[in-house]
Amino acid sequence: MNAEKKKVLVIGGGLAGLTAAKRLVDRGFQVRVLEKRPIYGGKVSAWKDEDGDWIESGTHCFFGAYGVLYDLMKEIKTYHAVLWKEHQLTYTLEGGKSFTFDTWDLPSPLHLLPAIVKNGYFSFGEMAAFSRSLIPLALKKDKYPPTQDHLTFARWAEQRRFGYRLMDKMFRPMALALKFIPPEEISAKIILDVTETFYRIPKASCMGFLKGSPQEYLHQPLLDYSQNRGALFQNLSPVDELLFDGKRIRGVQLRNGEILDADYYVSALPIHNLCKVLPSSLKKNDRFFGDLERLEGVPVISVQIWYDRQISTIDNVLFSPDGVIPVFANLERTTPDYRSLRGEKFEGKSRFEFCVAPAKELMGLTKEEIVRLVDRSIRANFPKESQGANILKSTLVKIPQSVYAPLPGMEQYRPTQSTPVSNLFIAGGFSQQLYYDSMGGAVMSANLAVDALIREASKADR
Ligand SMILES: Cc1cc2nc3c(=O)[nH]c(=O)nc-3n(C[C@H](O)[C@H](O)[C@H](O)COP(=O)(O)OP(=O)(O)OC[C@H]3O[C@@H](n4cnc5c(N)ncnc54)[C@H](O)[C@@H]3O)c2cc1C
Numbered sequence: 001m002n003a004e005k006k007k008v009l010v011i012g013g014g015l016a017g018l019t020a021a022k023r024l025v026d027r028g029f030q031v032r033v034l035e036k037r038p039i040y041g042g043k044v045s046a047w048k049d050e051d052g053d054w055i056e057s058g059t060h061c062f063f064g065a066y067g068v069l070y071d072l073m074k075e076i077k078t079y080h081a082v083l084w085k086e087h088q089l090t091y092t093l094e095g096g097k098s099f100t101f102d103t104w105d106l107p108s109p110l111h112l113l114p115a116i117v118k119n120g121y122f123s124f125g126e127m128a129a130f131s132r133s134l135i136p137l138a139l140k141k142d143k144y145p146p147t148q149d150h151l152t153f154a155r156w157a158e159q160r161r162f163g164y165r166l167m168d169k170m171f172r173p174m175a176l177a178l179k180f181i182p183p184e185e186i187s188a189k190i191i192l193d194v195t196e197t198f199y200r201i202p203k204a205s206c207m208g209f210l211k212g213s214p215q216e217y218l219h220q221p222l223l224d225y226s227q228n229r230g231a232l233f234q235n236l237s238p239v240d241e242l243l244f245d246g247k248r249i250r251g252v253q254l255r256n257g258e259i260l261d262a263d264y265y266v267s268a269l270p271i272h273n274l275c276k277v278l279p280s281s282l283k284k285n286d287r288f289f290g291d292l293e294r295l296e297g298v299p300v301i302s303v304q305i306w307y308d309r310q311i312s313t314i315d316n317v318l319f320s321p322d323g324v325i326p327v328f329a330n331l332e333r334t335t336p337d338y339r340s341l342r343g344e345k346f347e348g349k350s351r352f353e354f355c356v357a358p359a360k361e362l363m364g365l366t367k368e369e370i371v372r373l374v375d376r377s378i379r380a381n382f383p384k385e386s387q388g389a390n391i392l393k394s395t396l397v398k399i400p401q402s403v404y405a406p407l408p409g410m411e412q413y414r415p416t417q418s419t420p421v422s423n424l425f426i427a428g429g430f431s432q433q434l435y436y437d438s439m440g441g442a443v444m445s446a447n448l449a450v451d452a453l454i455r456e457a458s459k460a461d462r
Pocket residue numbers: 011012013014015016017034035036037040041042043044057058059060061062063237238239240268269270273277300301302355399402403427428429430436437438439440441442
């Protein structure tokens with residue numbers, strides 16, 4: 001293949017776009033990345049505020065399952081920055097109670113035994129009913145979840161008759177943490193897929209945190225890697241439209257009026273932005289593109305609060321079914337580079353980061369109102385430890401359309417990376433791959449999009 005002469009425009013500089021750029025420069029393509037915002041990283045982006053404190057789009061946990069992400073980080077030499085935490089999931093509850101799902105270092109599925117017999121909250125009877133509900137999953141393995149995409153997880157659980165407490169205390173925060181929507185909305189397929197992976201691969205549910213900001217350990221190293229090998233990165237360059245001549249994409253129109261062209265185009269945009277830049281003729285006349293409009297983004301809010309004392313010493317991700325904070329972490333524990341406030345050392349106190357969901361009803365509230373709700377939730381979960389605690393600083397990020405909403409029936413509309421237009425490829429967490437809209441999913445989608453592009457380029461060369 002005569003790849004040196006082939007030009008590729010990558011549209012979107014999130015994790016999928018940055019990964020695609022790296023994979024393409026590695027194969028000798030001329031790459032140019034167009035990003036709308038001043039910073040790269042999209043939904044994993046992080047930036048410093050006026051006090052010099054890192055703000056993140058959201059708490060990002062690294063699941064053991066994301067092998068493709070760790071391969072990438074090893075290639076750019078930043079894998080050392082993933083700090084693996086103890087293999088357990090802790091849930092905190094109103095009134096100061098908590099329970100923990102531990103694992104044992106045993107082959108699957110025995111590694112899950114302690115979660116069933118000694119979680120300290122659910123009875124053996126409840127866990128036995130739950131285990132029974134998973135028999136079809138144990139028998140049919142990964143063939144089973146796709147057959148349940150027509151149901152919400154809540155409906156599936158109702159049919160399988162496992163107890164209300166498990167749904168409310170364990171699966172509600174899990175659904176909200178995974179995709180920011182509750183069990184009454186999320187497709188059963190998602191929760192079953194994740195459960196099947198956790199069941200089959202012992203390390204899949206182990207959680208890691210970056211040592212510091214994703215900007216320093218993920219995006220900038222990826223960008224530097226590709227830039228040093230000739231890729232061009234253009235921020236503040238929103239694309240308004242893909243120009244289609246009835247057969248192929250002929251160029252992209254930037255918001256400033258400029259038109260750029262290439263041999264191949266990789267969209268690494270979120271679904272709602274992709275729908276905006278696709279020409280209406282494609283959406284009208286081709287079902288593949290028309291169906292994309294059925295997918296939608298979920299709103300989510302991220303809040304950070306610095307407290308003047310240590311409220312939780314747990315160095316791991318935390319889940320809570322009570323209040324508005326389904327998933328959170330004390331970054332002062334999990335993320336060593338974040339032990340600071342306004343340039344001063346910040347140790348032995350709490351710097352929590354919270355994912356606030358479901359956020360649909362909260363998007364219209366002010367920062368003060370949302371922080372008050374979050375503060376109330378943390379005080380309810382840690383009544384003793386938070387007594388007399390004062391807030392030193394808080395920050396908030398609202399994302400009106402974040403990951404795509406995996407509602408029942410939506411799986412069929414997730415696009416493949418190859419499209420009916422031979423020189424257009426789609427990467428991004430919402431496109432078809434194993435890991436849904438996640439960091440692992442973004443990387444895997446980019447790998448698949450680049451593989452498809454290379455196949456097409458080889459065909460053209462023959
Ligand atoms: C609050 C929050 C918490 C999360 N937590 C986790 C977690 O713990 N673990 C995990 O694995 N995943 C998590 N995720 C999901 C993960 O962040 C995403 O799945 C992943 O980052 C998606 O990457 P992407 O490159 O596909 O899309 P994006 O990150 O959305 O990147 C798309 C890029 O395209 C740019 N763009 C948009 N329109 C245009 C345009 N017209 N022209 C040019 N550029 C444009 C955007 O600015 C953006 O940079 C979380 C997400 C959020 C929001």
